[in-house]
Each structure stands twice: as C-alpha cells, then as structure tokens.
Amino acid sequence: MRTVPLPPIESSDVMADPFSSFGSSGCCQCKFEDTSYMGTACGSLPAFMMLVQSLMMARCDISDPCRRLGRNELPEGEWYDFIIVGAGVAGPVLARRLSDNPWWKVLLVEAGPEEPTMTALPGIAFNAVNTALDWKYLTEPTQPHPTACLESAGVCSWPRGKMVSGTGGLYGMMYVRGHPEVYNKWARMGNVGWSYNEIEHYFERAENPKSAEMVRSSKFARTREGGPVYIDHFPHKPDFSEDLLSAAKELGHRTGWLNGYNQTGFMVAPMMTQHGLRGTTSRFYLRPVAYRKNLRVLTNAHVSKVLVNKWTSVAYGIEFIDKTGRKRVVKCDKEVILTAGAIGSPQILMQSGVGPKEHLTKVGIRTIKDLPVGGNLHNHVSVGIRMSINDTPYETFTLDSVNEFLENRTGSIASTGLTQVTAFLESSYSAMGVPDLQVFFDGFSSKCPRTGIPTECPDGVLGACPTRREIVARPTVVVTETRGYMKLRSADPLDPPLLYPNYFQSDKDIKILVQGIKAVVRLTQTTAMKKWDLQLDTKPHPWCLGYHFGTDAYWECLIRVQTGPENHQSGTCKMGPVGDPSAVVDPQLRVHGVTNVRVADASIFPIVPNSNPVAAIIMVAEKAADLIHDAWNYE
Numbered sequence: 001m002r003t004v005p006l007p008p009i010e011s012s013d014v015m016a017d018p019f020s021s022f023g024s025s026g027c028c029q030c031k032f033e034d035t036s037y038m039g040t041a042c043g044s045l046p047a048f049m050m051l052v053q054s055l056m057m058a059r060c061d062i063s064d065p066c067r068r069l070g071r072n073e074l075p076e077g078e079w080y081d082f083i084i085v086g087a088g089v090a091g092p093v094l095a096r097r098l099s100d101n102p103w104w105k106v107l108l109v110e111a112g113p114e115e116p117t118m119t120a121l122p123g124i125a126f127n128a129v130n131t132a133l134d135w136k137y138l139t140e141p142t143q144p145h146p147t148a149c150l151e152s153a154g155v156c157s158w159p160r161g162k163m164v165s166g167t168g169g170l171y172g173m174m175y176v177r178g179h180p181e182v183y184n185k186w187a188r189m190g191n192v193g194w195s196y197n198e199i200e201h202y203f204e205r206a207e208n209p210k211s212a213e214m215v216r217s218s219k220f221a222r223t224r225e226g227g228p229v230y231i232d233h234f235p236h237k238p239d240f241s242e243d244l245l246s247a248a249k250e251l252g253h254r255t256g257w258l259n260g261y262n263q264t265g266f267m268v269a270p271m272m273t274q275h276g277l278r279g280t281t282s283r284f285y286l287r288p289v290a291y292r293k294n295l296r297v298l299t300n301a302h303v304s305k306v307l308v309n310k311w312t313s314v315a316y317g318i319e320f321i322d323k324t325g326r327k328r329v330v331k332c333d334k335e336v337i338l339t340a341g342a343i344g345s346p347q348i349l350m351q352s353g354v355g356p357k358e359h360l361t362k363v364g365i366r367t368i369k370d371l372p373v374g375g376n377l378h379n380h381v382s383v384g385i386r387m388s389i390n391d392t393p394y395e396t397f398t399l400d401s402v403n404e405f406l407e408n409r410t411g412s413i414a415s416t417g418l419t420q421v422t423a424f425l426e427s428s429y430s431a432m433g434v435p436d437l438q439v440f441f442d443g444f445s446s447k448c449p450r451t452g453i454p455t456e457c458p459d460g461v462l463g464a465c466p467t468r469r470e471i472v473a474r475p476t477v478v479v480t481e482t483r484g485y486m487k488l489r490s491a492d493p494l495d496p497p498l499l500y501p502n503y504f505q506s507d508k509d510i511k512i513l514v515q516g517i518k519a520v521v522r523l524t525q526t527t528a529m530k531k532w533d534l535q536l537d538t539k540p541h542p543w544c545l546g547y548h549f550g551t552d553a554y555w556e557c558l559i560r561v562q563t564g565p566e567n568h569q570s571g572t573c574k575m576g577p578v579g580d581p582s583a584v585v586d587p588q589l590r591v592h593g594v595t596n597v598r599v600a601d602a603s604i605f606p607i608v609p610n611s612n613p614v615a616a617i618i619m620v621a622e623k624a625a626d627l628i629h630d631a632w633n634y635e
C-alpha cells in the first residue's frame with residue numbers, strides 16, 4: 001500500500017468530470033490510499049513498469065484522489081437507513097441513487113481497498129487478475145467425473161475483483177445490453193415488470209453515448225446524452241481489426257452496430273471508457289458525489305452476515321470483519337441490499353441462515369429461512385482457438401505510447417487491443433433470432449513490458465522477434481443449458497465457497513461451441529485475411545492426439561481439456577415469483593420470507609443475458625433503486 005498524505009477533502013475540490021482536473025496540482029491536496037499490484041502482476045516489477053506506475057500514481061487527473069470516498073473506519077455509533085454490501089458494479093449505482101435522497105443515510109461496504117490508479121489503464125486491463133485484488137476462486141470438479149478444465153484436474157479458475165469497482169476493476173469494459181428476448185423470457189417466468197419494454201428505460205437512464213457516430217446512429221436512438229455511464233469507442237484499435245470485420249462481411253455476416261433485436265454480426269464494441277480511462281460504476285456514479293454527507297464508503301471490511309431477527313425475520317444490520325480483523329456490527333433502519341456479486345451475495349445469505357436448510361444444518365448454521373440460495377449457478381463458457389498472422393509481435397506498451405497517453409489520452413494504452421472486436425452468432429440451436437454464441441478475440445495487448453523500447457518482443461528480448469503474432473479467437477456459448485450450484489465450505493465466512501459449475505453436463509452446450517469453432521476457422525479462408533496470412537495453429541493438443549485434428553470429436557476433446565470458464569457467473573439468488581420453488585428473491589428483488597433484505601446484482605438473473613453482463617447488472621441496480629424509492633417514499 002502506498003499512501004499519498006494530503007489534507008481532507010473539500011467539496012470545492014470535487015470535480016464533476018475528472019478530466020477538468022487535468023494538469024491541475026490543486027487536487028493533489030487530497031488523501032487516497034492507493035494499491036500497488038504491478039509487482040505481483042509482473043512477477044518482478046521491471047524498472048520501466050515501476051516508472052510508469054509512479055508516473056500514473058502521481059498524476060491527479062489519473063489517480064483522481066479528491067473524489068475517492070473509501071475509508072477504512074466508520075465513526076462509532078452512526079446509524080444508516082440503507083446498508084449496501086459490495087462496491088462492485090451494482091453497489092455504486094445503488095449508493096448514488098439512494099443517497100440522491102438527502103434524508104437517507106447510506107453506507108456502502110466493500111471487502112477490498114479503493115480502486116487502484118493502475119486499473120484505470122485499459123492497455124493493461126487484466127493485470128489485476130491473480131493479485132491481492134482478485135478473490136481467485138477455484139471451482140470444484142463435476143461429480144462424479146470432471147467434465148471441463150481437464151488440463152487442471154477439472155478445476156477452473158474464476159477471477160473476481162476485490163476492490164471498489166469489483167470485477168469492474170479487471171473487466172474488458174465491453175458494453176452490450178443483450179437480446180431483448182432474454183428479458184422477455186424473464187417476464188414470462190413470472191417476473192412482472194421485467195420485460196424488455198419495461199426495463200429498457202433503465203438502460204437509457206444509465207447510458208451516456210459519447211461518440212458522434214453513436215449519438216447519430218439508431219443504436220442509442222432513445223437514449224438522451226447525460227446518463228452517468230460514458231460509452232465510447234476506444235480511441236485506438238489495431239489495423240487488423242478493420243480487416244477482421246471485412247473478412248466477416250465476406251462470409252456474409254452483418255458488421256456494424258449490434259443492438260436490441262439486431263444483435264447478430266461482428267462489431268468493434270462500444271466500451272465503458274472516459275477520456276482514455278477504464279470506465280467503472282465507481283468512477284461514474286460515486287466519484288461525482290464524493291462530497292455527499294449522507295453517503296459513506298467503508299473499505300477493507302468483509303461482511304460476514306446480515307443480521308436478521310430470528311423471531312420476526314426482519315433484517316436490521318450487518319456484521320463485518322474490519323481491516324484489523326475485529327468483528328463489528330453496524331445497524332440500519334430500512335434495508336440491507338446485497339450487491340456482492342454472484343458468489344458473494346449468496347455466500348453472505350447462507351452465512352446469515354438464509355439458504356437450503358439441509359446444507360446449512362450440515363455446516364452448523366441455524367436456518368432462518370429455507371431457500372434454494374446457491375442453486376441455478378450458471379456461466380458462459382468458451383475455448384481459445386490459437387491462430388497467428390504475419391506481423392512482428394512488437395510490444396504495444398512503449399515509452400512513446402506512455403507519452404501519447406499522458407498528453408492526449410489516446411494510443412494503445414487507452415485501448416484493450418483486439419479484445420474490442422466481438423461477434424454474436426446464431427448456431428443451429430438458436431431460436432427467435434437470439435445469438436447463442438459470442439466470439440472474443442485476443443491479441444495486440446500487453447501485460448508487463450520490460451523496456452518501453454518499440455522493438456521489444458513478447459519475451460522481453462529486443463530486436464529479433466518472431467515473424468508471426470499470436471491471435472486467439474474465443475467462441476463462447478452465451479445461451480447455456482447447464483446449471484450448477486454453490487455451497488458453503490464451512491461456517492467460517494472467510495472460507496471460499498464450494499463452486500460446482502458442472503460445465504457441459506448438457507451436451508447441447510458443447511455442440512454449440514463446436515459450431516462456434518467452425519465459424520472462427522472459416523475466417524482463415526477469406527480473401528481479407530490473405531493479406532495477414534491468418535493461419536490456424538494446427539498443432540494438436542497432446543491430450544487429444546487420439547482424434548483427427550479438426551473433426552468434431554477433436555474439438556470436443558479440446559473444449560473439455562482447455563475450457564475457458566468465462567467470467568459471467570449468474571443466477572445464484574434467482575428472481576422468481578412466490579410459488580417458484582427455485583426462486584430466492586421476488587420481482588421486487590426482496591428475499592422471499594425475509595423482510596428488509598434485497599439482492600441486486602448478477603445473482604438475481606433467472607437466465608444470464610446472452611452477452612457480457614455489466615450493462616444488465618447496471619440496469620438491475622437502476623431498477624432496484626426505483627423499487628426501493630417507491631417502497632420507502634410511500635412509507
């Protein structure tokens with residue numbers, strides 16, 4: 001941890017827009033406990049990255065210290081109206097919207113530290129994975145036999161962010177709403193008020209499309225500019241991306257805007273980004289209101305349970321473990337809202353005695369309400385298909401690109417490279433025009449450049465690079481049939497839960513994925529790709545030598561051996577009406593049978609949207625805020 005010691009925040013220090021503080025030294029009068037994690041990300045920290053880190057941390061327009069709310073202590077004896085648990089994607093939205101009412105006191109509690117400065121750089125977007133800012137969850141092998149991630153004995157790795165911004169601190173920033181039919185299906189499952197027509201305005205309320213092209217296009221036709229979430233294209237993309245779109249066009253795919261009912265095709269995706277920096281809901285929703293007296297953000301506080309009166313089943317506060325390891329209690333008058341994500345929220349509910357009675361009894365927790373918490377666990381799933389192009393793979397993160405970024409906030413550091421290109425495709429199993437495959441592409445990105453010199457190769461050597469650059473295409477099933485579950489490992493709230501995703505228990509998921517592989521392989525046969533000599537890596541995986549390379553049987557083997565577990569975990573506190581035996585929360589997001597507890601994050605999805613989920617999570621949090629305002633304003 002590195003502390004920048006500065007005097008307390010003045011409201012006049014707080015800018016509505018961080019870019020307005022660009023070049024100003026005045027904002028550096030503020031205090032912010034920054035986290036340095038590049039050493040872990042890089043193994044040992046090269047001098048060049050140490051320099052970059054010091055530069056970024058010292059720049060107030062990037063580190064933004066005056067607009068950080070996170071504190072490790074709470075004043076003794078304070079009471080709150082609402083306690084929100086988890087400052088990831090959903091938590092900051094609710095904290096902002098509820099504290100809009102100046103009469104309500106709101107506390108947002110987060111297990112991790114404030115959002116570090118370095119996560120703001122899109123060019124090293126995924127560096128916080130596997131550091132102290134990641135919960136580093138590992139799944140359990142499917143019983144009785146492993147069905148996926150066979151290369152690692154059936155154990156898949158699930159990174160989840162542990163910081164203000166949550167998994168948003170290590171996500172790819174892609175902003176996609178998902179197909180309207182997914183939400184219509186939620187409504188058909190008995191979730192009154194959740195059809196696309198009824199929720200569309202929550203997307204619109206959040207969005208702030210920035211590029212002129214977006215504002216003009218029909219994509220955001222009904223969205224007025226001015227929502228908190230900046231949506232833009234990155235200011236930089238590799239030349240290869242446009243040719244990739246041409247190749248897709250050649251194969252008959254639609255290219256350009258993909259949204260709403262027209263989601264199928266290839267595009268350079270819209271991103272949550274502002275002035276070249278990572279867009280997170282903490283940046284967009286919390287920082288502009290850092291001056292509010294009725295909003296507190298408590299960091300490094302692990303919530304162990306919601307306090308529920310065992311006679312009345314009414315929630316009245318939370319118990320948490322603070323930074324020093326001390327158990328503490330904080331109470332509220334109105335509601336506890338769980339936004340701790342698809343693993344954190346169900347874990348906290350079960351620790352509180354809300355969950356499957358048989359399981360809770362086994363781990364020694366007294367049941368307050370018997371509910372199927374932790375069921376319906378599902379996730380998208382992918383496989384990486386290695387390819388290469390004729391291009392010298394020089395580092396994109398160089399001293400020149402650092403200078404360009406610092407001067408203009410443009411260049412490769414303001415972008416995630418080829419990851420900004422995506423495709424949505426329909427397999428032969430898809431219905432109603434809902435794409436069931438998404439393709440991600442990786443390439444032209446950096447992790448830990450060592451020298452900053454433009455002729456640095458991927459292994460850190462200068463000059464004599466190989467002549468081919470690796471590109472990975474990742475077809476991903478986004479309408480999955482498989483369902484898993486999670487359980488507590490023990491009654492200890494600090495023990496990670498047992499996660500059983502059961503990948504590919506449904507054969508349909510693997511068949512869809514094979515079709516996705518064939519679709520990406522077809523790209524290698526296009527004229528547009530001749531220019532780059534895009535080639536499939538045909539070296540068979542040693543575990544799949546028993547199958548002919550390129551046959552369905554070979555691909556099925558590869559999928560199970562080298563499973564890409566994706567990061568869109570959902571459904572563990574499923575939303576459904578009274579009478580739905582698999583439901584945990586009702587369509588008002590209230591936990592069935594427990595008063596004054598709601599859940600408002602990816603865990604309430606009855607079915608995960610067929611796209612990256614952050615847009616949908618923001619929509620859920622926006623709607624939750626209205627439900628809460630309606631409930632308590634009436635009171």
Ligand SMILES: Cc1cc2nc3c(=O)[nH]c(=O)nc-3n(C[C@H](O)[C@H](O)[C@H](O)COP(=O)(O)OP(=O)(O)OC[C@H]3O[C@@H](n4cnc5c(N)ncnc54)[C@H](O)[C@@H]3O)c2cc1C
Pocket residue numbers: 085086087088089090091109110111112126129159160161162163164165166167168170171172173174175176301302303304339340341342344345348567568569601602603612613614615617
């Ligand atoms: C590498 C990667 C790339 C991704 N790219 C994209 C993308 O481009 N676009 C997209 O839409 N999605 C993407 N995602 C997925 C997306 O980031 C997640 O779906 C989303 O962040 C989930 O939001 P959430 O609010 O439900 O949970 P989280 O963001 O995980 O937030 C939960 C918060 O609660 C806190 N918490 C948990 N337990 C406790 C506790 N007991 N006490 C206190 N606090 C607690 C956590 O520390 C965390 O801050 C990506 C994910 C990963 C890992």
